[in-house]
Amino acid sequence: MADKCPECGSQNLSTDSRRAEKTCIKCGLVLEERQIDTTQEWRAFDYEQKQKRDRTGSFLTYTRHDKGLSTSIGDQGYSDLYKLAPSKRAAFYRLKRWHRQVSTATERNLRYALSELDRISSAIGLPKNIRETTALIYRKAVTRGLVRGRSMESVVAAALYAACRKHNVPRTLDEIAEGSGVKKREVGRTYRFITRELGIKLLPTSPIDYISRFSSELKLSPKTQERAIAILKSAQGKDLISGRGPTGVAAASIYVASTLESEKRTQREVAEVAGVTEVTIRNRYKELIEELGIEDKMAEAAA
DNA sequence: AAGACGAAAGTGGTTGA
DNA sequence: TCAACAACTTTCGTCTT
DSSP states (O other): OOOSOTTTOOOOEEEETTTTEEEETTTOOEEEOSOOOOSOSOOOSSHHHHHHHOOOOSOOOTTSTTTTOOOOOOSOOHHHHTTSOHHHHHHHHHHHHHHHSOOSHHHHHHHHHHHHHHHHHHHHTOOHHHHHHHHHHHHHHHHTTOSTTSOHHHHHHHHHHHHHHHTTOOOOHHHHHHHHTOOHHHHHHHHHHHHHHHTOOOOOOOTHHHHHHHHHHTTOOHHHHHHHHHHHHHHHTTTSSTTSOHHHHHHHHHHHHHHHTTOOOOHHHHHHHHTSOHHHHHHHHHHHHHHHTOHHHHHHHHO
């Protein structure tokens, strides 16, 4: 899951399959050990061999209420049915019908929640792995009885927010709130509740994670993106990031980078996509250029 | 006319007694 | 539970290009 070393931040990781370990090349920290080998131990040269040697079915997925493992009572072999006593036959039909309509409260809840999840995530445009994570979190929340007394939508939204952060593709609370129709405040509150109850630990979002998304919305060149990230990285050690809203900091660095790379965007434009006000950008970017000693460069580029 | 600037008052959430 | 508090927003008048 982690693609960065938590110790030194290096992304230079190595996976050694013989030792079943994942290590950081820079500082030597072992990130994962006793990895499970998920590759096949057999080969199949044609379809028949594959049929014979396959021991598994399709993938498990958490986005289906039954994890994709559904089995239904078949329609085949009805002729045999007439050999049974009428009462047995009636029982068969009853079972079949009962089976078709999933009956426990949890399952029905899950079905509804997952269709809700589909709606929201396609509205915001989120990849499949995030849906999977969301579904998993939601499933845990349901089995722990955390949904009681809360609207289901808010729990789905909160799980989605958590999943996005876990995958380092953060969406702002505003975006989630808009897509789900749950109030921002409610999403935040539920998010805090379920992460606490489920013991999910998430680091504060880094502004860097927002750069690529905001930049592409502003149609900025890759060079400017790089610049914005570089600005953030050099600001990291200087206590300009912590305690500040990550979106504001991201917006400020994009504003500065776009000016320096002569691809200028107005504060208004940047503020729009980042979901902050111009005033915030001003405050943040003043701090940034002051601390990094690039005030004159900035003034020069603006002129 | 549009963008940038900054002061001042208001808002929602966190923290610590 | 309440007050203090920091970050952020809203609003608005002024300056710059």
